[in-house]
Amino acid sequence: MNIPVLSEAELEAMSKDIVWGVKDIAKIINRNERQTYHLLSAGFIPARKVGAQWVASKSHLLEWMREIKAQVRAG
Incomplete structure (x- = not known):
């Protein structure tokens, strides 16, 4: 099995892309936590x-x- 080896920079970039929890996801999509x-x-x-x-x-x-x-604009 071939397992790709990632560089430190690739690993760091991937970790910055991950969002944990409803609160942080809500901030990104500009909604409250309940929504x-x-x-x-x-x-x-x-x-x-x-x-x-x-x-x-x-x-x-x-x-x-x-x-x-885009879907909203397209109607």
Whole structure:
């Protein structure tokens, strides 16, 4: 099995992209915690639950928001 070896810079960049918890996800998508929790629970936000915490990729959240805005503009 080939396991890719990542550089320190790649590992650091990946760790900065990870967002832990409803509170921090809510800040990125500009919603309150309750709205964010509902959206997460319903599966609308690209995130996963790890143990008791929600985890998301910041870059995936931003891309999701761009897609939502484009859909709204398109009608």
